[in-house]
Structure formats: structure tokens, C-alpha cells
Amino acid sequence: MSINLLKEEFELLPKEEWAFEKYTIVKNNILIIIRKECFDDDAIRYAEKVLNYYLDNEENIIENMMENGLSSFYNGRYTSEYIKENLNSPQIEIIKNGWGTITYLNHNLDEHIIEVEFHNDDIILSDVNIDG
Numbered sequence: 001m002s003i004n005l006l007k008e009e010f011e012l013l014p015k016e017e018w019a020f021e022k023y024t025i026v027k028n029n030i031l032i033i034i035r036k037e038c039f040d041d042d043a044i045r046y047a048e049k050v051l052n053y054y055l056d057n058e059e060n061i062i063e064n065m066m067e068n069g070l071s072s073f074y075n076g077r078y079t080s081e082y083i084k085e086n087l088n089s090p091q092i093e094i095i096k097n098g099w100g101t102i103t104y105l106n107h108n109l110d111e112h113i114i115e116v117e118f119h120n121d122d123i124i125l126s127d128v129n130i131d132g
Contacts, residue, residue, distance in 0.1 A: 003027050003055070005048045012036065022093075027051060031091035038096045046121075047094045053123045054092065054102060061102065061125065062087065065116050069128040078109065087114070 010023040021036035032051060034043050054061060062084055074083055086108040094100040098121065104114040113131045118124060 002052050003048065005032070005044050005051070007041065007044055010034070010039070010044075028055060029089045030054070031089075033091060033093040035093075035095060038094065042097050043094050046097050046100075047092065049121075050092055050094070050100060050102075050118065050123055054090070061116065064125050065114070065128050068116075068125075069130065070114065073112075073130050074109065083109065 005025060005027065010025045012021065012023050015021045023034045023036060023039045025032050028051075030051065032047050034047055066080055066083065070083060071080060078086075087104050088106050088108065090102045090104050092100065092102055099117070099119045101115050101117050107114060113129075115129045115131070117126045117129075119126060
């Protein structure tokens with residue numbers, strides 16, 4: 001099942017002191033963010049593509065994150081299964097067309113922010129970041 005994003009469904013959030021102005025929408029319990037400076041039809045189509053890719057490949061994305069830093073960071077504290085079960089829903093942010101992040105802010109593991117970058121039309125996953 002493919003999800004479509006409509007421009008008129010996005011909401012412009014007020015600019016916070018330290019943040020970019022951004023448009024947001026929630027689909028399938030996933031917050032999608034597109035920065036205002038790149039908010040156009042191309043960015044919306046890219047966000048739609050990333051969202052559908054995530055929904056179709058969630059297990060593979062999480063496995064990629066596990067193999068590229070997440071398992072070693074939590075080594076000894078949590079099992080891989082526990083981590084997978086407690087990530088909860090991510091947010092997807094389009095920083096510019098062809099580049100963005102999948103971020104887990106509301107997971108049940110600890111206070112760290114867990115994020116994986118993606119780029120290109122093929123949605124190539126790259127750096128896994130754990131910040132906190």
C-alpha cells in the first residue's frame with residue numbers, strides 16, 4: 001500500500017529560536033518534516049518516497065542501524081530484539097531534496113537521539129548517529 005502526501009495537508013510550524021521553519025504532517029504515526037526553504041512538489045514527492053520505503057523496509061532499515069553502531073552502543077545493556085521492539089515510531093526529515101534523516105526521539109531505551117541519514121533517489125542509508 002502506497003501512501004500519498006498532499007501539499008495542502010502539511011502544516012507550517014512557527015520558527016523556534018534555534019530551528020529551521022518547517023512543514024509537518026503525520027502519516028501512519030510517523031512525523032514527516034520538510035524544511036521550509038526546500039518545501040516544493042519535488043520535496044513532497046521525495047518525502048512520500050522515503051515514507052513508503054520506510055514502511056516497506058522497516059526491518060531492513062533497523063537491521064542496518066543495528067549493524068552500523070546501534071548494537072555496539074547498547075552492547076551488554078539490551079538485546080537486539082529489545083532494541084528493535086523499543087524504537088517506536090520515527091520521524092522523517094527532508095533536509096533538502098535527496099537528503100534527510102530518519103530519527104527516533106521517542107524510543108524507550110534511554111535519553112539518546114538515534115538517527116540514520118539517507119541520500120539519493122535510491123534512499124541509500126549512511127551514517128548512524130547516537131546523540132544525547
